[in-house]
Amino acid sequence: xxxxxxxxxxxxxxxxxxxxxxxxxxxxxxxxxxxxxxxxxxxxxxxxxxxxxxxxxxxxxxxxxxxxxxxxxxxxxxxxxxxxxxxxxxxxxxxxxxxxxxxxxxxxxxxxxxxxxxxxxxxxxxxxxxxxxxxxxxxxxxxxxxxxxxxxxxxxxxxxxxxxxxxxxxxxxxxxxxxxxxxxxxxxxxxxxxxxxxxxxxxxxxxxxxxxxxxxxxxxxxxxxxxxxxxxxxxxxxxxxxxxxxxxxxxxx
Numbered sequence: 001x002x003x004x005x006x007x008x009x010x011x012x013x014x015x016x017x018x019x020x021x022x023x024x025x026x027x028x029x030x031x032x033x034x035x036x037x038x039x040x041x042x043x044x045x046x047x048x049x050x051x052x053x054x055x056x057x058x059x060x061x062x063x064x065x066x067x068x069x070x071x072x073x074x075x076x077x078x079x080x081x082x083x084x085x086x087x088x089x090x091x092x093x094x095x096x097x098x099x100x101x102x103x104x105x106x107x108x109x110x111x112x113x114x115x116x117x118x119x120x121x122x123x124x125x126x127x128x129x130x131x132x133x134x135x136x137x138x139x140x141x142x143x144x145x146x147x148x149x150x151x152x153x154x155x156x157x158x159x160x161x162x163x164x165x166x167x168x169x170x171x172x173x174x175x176x177x178x179x180x181x182x183x184x185x186x187x188x189x190x191x192x193x194x195x196x197x198x199x200x201x202x203x204x205x206x207x208x209x210x211x212x213x214x215x216x217x218x219x220x221x222x223x224x225x226x227x228x229x230x231x232x233x234x235x236x237x238x239x240x241x242x243x244x245x246x247x248x249x250x251x252x253x
Contacts, residue, residue: 007045007092007093018037019095021076022037025074025076027074028070028071028074028076029067031063032074035053035057038056039077039092039094040094049089050064050065068092075095076094076095077092077095079092079093080093155186155189156190158193158199159186159193161200162203163186163189163200165204166204167223169207169208170220170221170222171221174222185222185223185224188224188226188227189223191227192227196235196238202245202248203226205245206241206248209244209245209247210240226240
């Protein structure tokens with residue numbers, strides 16, 4: 001058995017044919033890629049040691065070991081540890097058939113890449129396939145945009161008008177600061193109007209009354225509290241209407 005050698009397909013001995021999988025692998029450093037190509041340029045069975053590599057490169061043994069470990073961790077190199085007398089050496093097996101799906105190779109993202117060896121008809125067919133896929137992607141993106149627009153809630157004018165008055169009753173640091181937050185507040189006001197049957201005008205008066213209480217002025221900090229439940233499972237909007245809202249409950253507001 002040969003020891004301390006490069007192992008690679010013998011059909012490539014007279015050529016330096018580098019697997020495109022390593023050239024397109026975007027998680028390897030340039031140094032590791034270069035070392036692999038250099039190792040691959042040697043004929044199968046070539047004696048290979050760290051000392052031999054160090055004699056060729058200026059990086060030093062530690063850097064070479066680091067790059068070998070990098071190649072090994074990504075599956076491009078297999079080091080076989082073998083005993084030679086009283087010490088151990090390695091055989092360096094270079095992997096030339098790494099599956100594109102392993103790791104993050106740019107080529108692994110699509111199966112319609114064009115090879116330089118293809119004839120014009122094959123290339124045109126693949127270009128057409130790429131264009132077709134791009135059209136499908138564009139159509140999907142348009143559909144997604146339409147669906148997002150459809151999902152936008154259109155709030156009643158009475159809710160929109162009441163929002164500006166209701167929000168000013170709460171501490172400024174807790175008021176909506178983004179469009180999303182504003183929509184959540186509007187949604188809560190709308191639900192209180194539709195589901196809990198408390199109109200935005202009554203809601204405004206109710207909040208005024210609740211915030212006169214020192215305790216609630218410190219604890220009712222956003223509109224969302226009103227649609228949460230207490231320990232008894234009762235909505236706070238119902239609790240507050242029972243406690244503070246009777247004076248205007250029957251008003252036509």
